[in-house]
Amino acid sequence: MKKLKYVILLSLILCLPVMTMAQNERVAKIEITGNERIDTAFISNNIKSREGDAYNLDKIREDMKSVYKTGFFSDVQIDVKDTDKGKIVTFVVIERPPVKSILLTGNKKIKTDDLTDKLKIKTGTVLNIEKIKESMDEIRKLYASKGYYAAKISYEIAYGEAYDATVNIVIDEPQQSYVRKVSFTGNKHFKDSVLRGFMRTKEKGWFSWFTGSGILDEDALIEDRKNLEAFYHDNGYIKVQVGAPDVTLSKDGKSISIAIAIEEGATHQVGTIEFAGDIIVPREDLLKKIKTQSGKLFRTTLFYEDVLAITDVYQDKGYAFADVSPLTTIDDTTHIVNVTFNITKNQEVYFNRINIIGNTRTRDKVVRRELKFAEGDRFSITNIKESKKKLKNTTFFKDTDFKIVKTDDPKKVNIDLNIEEKPTGTFSVGAGYSTSEKVIVSGSVSEENFLGTGRRLTLEAALSGYTTEFRFSYLEPYIFDKNLSAGFSVFNFKRYMDTYDYKRTGGNFSLIKPLTDDIKATLKYRIENVEVTDIDVSASTYIKEQEGTSLTSSMIYSIAKNTIDDVLNPTKGINSAISLETAGGPFGGDNYFVSLSAFYGRYIPIKFMESSFFLKGTAGMIRGYSGREVPITEKYYVGGLSSIRGFRYGEAGPMDENDEPIGAKNEMYFNFEWIFPIYKPAGVKGVIFTDTGAGFDDFNSLRMRTAAGVGIRWFSPLGPIRLELGFNLNPKEGERKSLFDFAIGTQY
Numbered sequence: 001m002k003k004l005k006y007v008i009l010l011s012l013i014l015c016l017p018v019m020t021m022a023q024n025e026r027v028a029k030i031e032i033t034g035n036e037r038i039d040t041a042f043i044s045n046n047i048k049s050r051e052g053d054a055y056n057l058d059k060i061r062e063d064m065k066s067v068y069k070t071g072f073f074s075d076v077q078i079d080v081k082d083t084d085k086g087k088i089v090t091f092v093v094i095e096r097p098p099v100k101s102i103l104l105t106g107n108k109k110i111k112t113d114d115l116t117d118k119l120k121i122k123t124g125t126v127l128n129i130e131k132i133k134e135s136m137d138e139i140r141k142l143y144a145s146k147g148y149y150a151a152k153i154s155y156e157i158a159y160g161e162a163y164d165a166t167v168n169i170v171i172d173e174p175q176q177s178y179v180r181k182v183s184f185t186g187n188k189h190f191k192d193s194v195l196r197g198f199m200r201t202k203e204k205g206w207f208s209w210f211t212g213s214g215i216l217d218e219d220a221l222i223e224d225r226k227n228l229e230a231f232y233h234d235n236g237y238i239k240v241q242v243g244a245p246d247v248t249l250s251k252d253g254k255s256i257s258i259a260i261a262i263e264e265g266a267t268h269q270v271g272t273i274e275f276a277g278d279i280i281v282p283r284e285d286l287l288k289k290i291k292t293q294s295g296k297l298f299r300t301t302l303f304y305e306d307v308l309a310i311t312d313v314y315q316d317k318g319y320a321f322a323d324v325s326p327l328t329t330i331d332d333t334t335h336i337v338n339v340t341f342n343i344t345k346n347q348e349v350y351f352n353r354i355n356i357i358g359n360t361r362t363r364d365k366v367v368r369r370e371l372k373f374a375e376g377d378r379f380s381i382t383n384i385k386e387s388k389k390k391l392k393n394t395t396f397f398k399d400t401d402f403k404i405v406k407t408d409d410p411k412k413v414n415i416d417l418n419i420e421e422k423p424t425g426t427f428s429v430g431a432g433y434s435t436s437e438k439v440i441v442s443g444s445v446s447e448e449n450f451l452g453t454g455r456r457l458t459l460e461a462a463l464s465g466y467t468t469e470f471r472f473s474y475l476e477p478y479i480f481d482k483n484l485s486a487g488f489s490v491f492n493f494k495r496y497m498d499t500y501d502y503k504r505t506g507g508n509f510s511l512i513k514p515l516t517d518d519i520k521a522t523l524k525y526r527i528e529n530v531e532v533t534d535i536d537v538s539a540s541t542y543i544k545e546q547e548g549t550s551l552t553s554s555m556i557y558s559i560a561k562n563t564i565d566d567v568l569n570p571t572k573g574i575n576s577a578i579s580l581e582t583a584g585g586p587f588g589g590d591n592y593f594v595s596l597s598a599f600y601g602r603y604i605p606i607k608f609m610e611s612s613f614f615l616k617g618t619a620g621m622i623r624g625y626s627g628r629e630v631p632i633t634e635k636y637y638v639g640g641l642s643s644i645r646g647f648r649y650g651e652a653g654p655m656d657e658n659d660e661p662i663g664a665k666n667e668m669y670f671n672f673e674w675i676f677p678i679y680k681p682a683g684v685k686g687v688i689f690t691d692t693g694a695g696f697d698d699f700n701s702l703r704m705r706t707a708a709g710v711g712i713r714w715f716s717p718l719g720p721i722r723l724e725l726g727f728n729l730n731p732k733e734g735e736r737k738s739l740f741d742f743a744i745g746t747q748y
Helices: 002-024 040-045 057-069 112-116 129-145 192-196 218-233 283-289 300-315 364-368 381-393 541-545
Strands: 027-033 073-083 086-095 099-105 152-159 165-172 178-185 246-249 255-263 269-277 323-331 336-344 350-357 397-406 412-421 425-434 438-450 455-464 467-476 485-496 501-514 519-533 548-562 573-583 593-606 611-624 666-679 684-696 705-716 719-728 738-744
Touching: 027 040, 057 073, 057 086, 099 112, 112 129, 129 152, 129 165, 178 192, 218 255, 218 300, 269 283, 283 300, 300 323, 300 336, 300 381, 350 364, 381 397, 425 738, 438 738, 684 719
Parallel strands: 027 086, 099 165, 178 255, 269 336, 350 412
Antiparallel strands: 073 086, 152 165, 246 255, 323 336, 397 412, 425 438, 438 455, 455 467, 467 485, 485 501, 501 519, 519 548, 548 573, 573 593, 593 611, 611 666, 666 684, 684 705, 705 719, 719 738
C-alpha cells in the first residue's frame, strides 16, 4: 500500500510539466492595439481565433491576413507572449489615414464630374490603395471609350499634419485615337469586308461623329472574336481558329490598326441524323422540323436551333420539361459530322393557375384575352410564345416574362406572368422641313390603353406648306368582350395644289374580325364631303370640271395578313392586304366608283450587321360606273414619301399641261430597302432604297419611273421619324433631281 502511494505521487510529478505545457499552448487572451478610428469589434469579427482555443500559428497568420484584407490598415503585426494561463496574442494594427480630399488634374477632354462618377474611393473613408487602382482602371476605360486609348493615369498621396491624406489622380491625356484599319490574315474564303460586317468594332467612317464608330472597345473586341468564330461555324468551318487581335497604335498616337489571324480549316458536312430516347413522334416528322440536313454543310446555329425546334415539338404535346441533348461525332478524315439527338420527355403537364403580376394599371382581362392558353389546357410552348408576341404588339408593356412554376401535383404547372407596364399616353409636338411639303408642324395626343381597358384614343393635327389635317379616332378592341373590334374616326383634310385646292371632311366606322392569329377581315363604312375650290384661271379644263362639292358614301371590304415580329421595330414577317371599295349605288352619295387595291410587304432578316431587307409591292385600280367619272380626289397619286421617293406628290403619274398631278386610274409600284443599324442604343437605323413604278390610266401609257436614295429611321419619343433623300434616276424636263422628305409618326 505504501509502495502504491509512491507510484501515484511519482506519476503526478511527471505529469505536471505536461499539463503546464498544454495550458501554455492555449490562447489565454486576444488583444487589439493601434486602432483609433476603426472599432475593435469590427476587427474582432475578422478574427476566427478565440480565447481558450488551442494555439495554432497557421490560424493566427490567417487571422492577420483577414484583418489586413479589410483594407483599413497599412500594416498588421502579431505579438505573442507566454503566461502561466496561456498565450496572449496581440494584433498590432497601423490604420490607414482617412481621405480628406480627392483631386483630379490634367483632364481637359472629359469633365471632372464624369470622372468623379467613376471613382471607387470617397472622401471620409480610409485610404485604400486597391480602390485607387480600381478608380484608375475605370478612368482609363472611360478615356478609351472616348477614343483616348493611350491615356496615362497615375496617382500621388500627400499626408497632412492631422494624419489625413489627399489623393491626386493625375491624367496625361493623349491625342484621340481611332480605328483606321481592321485586317485579317488566313481568310481564304471570305473577304475582309464580309468579316468586318460581323464585328462590333468598326473603322472610322463618315458617320463616326454620330455613331461613335472607330472607337476601340476592348470588351467589344473580345466579343468580335467570338462572333467571327460563330460566323465560320455557321459556314461549316467548325475547326476554325481565330487568333487574339493584334492591336497596334501608330507613333503619333492617332491611328489604331487591328490585325486578326485566322486558320479556317476545312468545311464539314452533315452525315447521319439519328434520334434516340423517348421517341413519341415519327422520325420523318422530326426531320421536317429541323434545318440540319444530311449532305449539307454543318452549321452550328442551325444545329442548336434544331435542338430548340425538337424541344418545342415535345413541349407542344404537354412535355414542358422535355430535354434534348445533342451529340456529334466528327470524322477528321472525311470531315463528316454525324448527329444524334437524345430525347427525354419527362412528365406530361397541364396549365394550373395563371398568375398575372405587375399590372398596376392594365386590367387582368385585358391581359388574359391576349393569351393563347387557359387554365386546364395541356401545356404548349408555342401558345406561350404566341401570347408573348400578342402582348408585345399591344404596345402596352415594356416587357413580359412567362415563368413556369412547378406545383405539388407533378402533372400541373403554374404560369407566373410578370408584366412591366410602360406609359401609353403620349403628347408630342414636332416641326420639320421637306422639299415636297415645305415647313411641317405636327402635334398629337394619344392614349393607347385608356383607363387600362385597352381602348385607344388619338387626336392629331398636322400643318405643312401644302396640307392641313385634323383627325380624331377611337378603337374598342373587344366590343361586348367578343373577339371583334369596333372603331370610328372623324377627319378634316385640306390639300393646296398649284392650280386648285380640295377639302375632305367626314368619318368612318369599322368592324374588324380576326379570322386567324394573323389574318383579319374588316368592314368599313366611309362617308365624306369633298370640295374642290379656288381653281386658278390657268388650270386645265379637266381640273375646272372638278369644281364643286360632292358626297362620297362607300363600303370597304378588306382582308389583311400580318406576321410582323414587332410592330415598332420590324425585322421579319409579312404585312399584306387586299381591299374592295364600292361607292354610290345602294350606299347613296354623288360619287359612284369601285376600287380594288392590294399590297404585299415582307421583312427578311439577314445576319450581316444584324440588318434586314424590306420588299413591298402595291397595285390598285379604280373605275367609275353608272356613267359617273372617278373624282379627282379618289384617284391614285404615285410619287412621294409613301410611294416613290424622289418624286413630288403624284409626279410619277399623269400630269396636265400645267404639270399639275391629276391622278391615275391605276397604280403599280415596288419598293426595295436595306435597313441596317446605325446607333443601336437609341434605335437609329439607316436605309438604302430603290423605288420603281407609276400611276397610269391604261397599260399603253405605263412608263415606269425609278428612284433611289438613302435615309434615317428613328423611333423617337415623338414617334417614328423618317428622314429620306430620294434621287430621280431619269428626271424629265422640269422635274427635280432629288427630294428630301421628313415625316413624324408614320411607319412605312
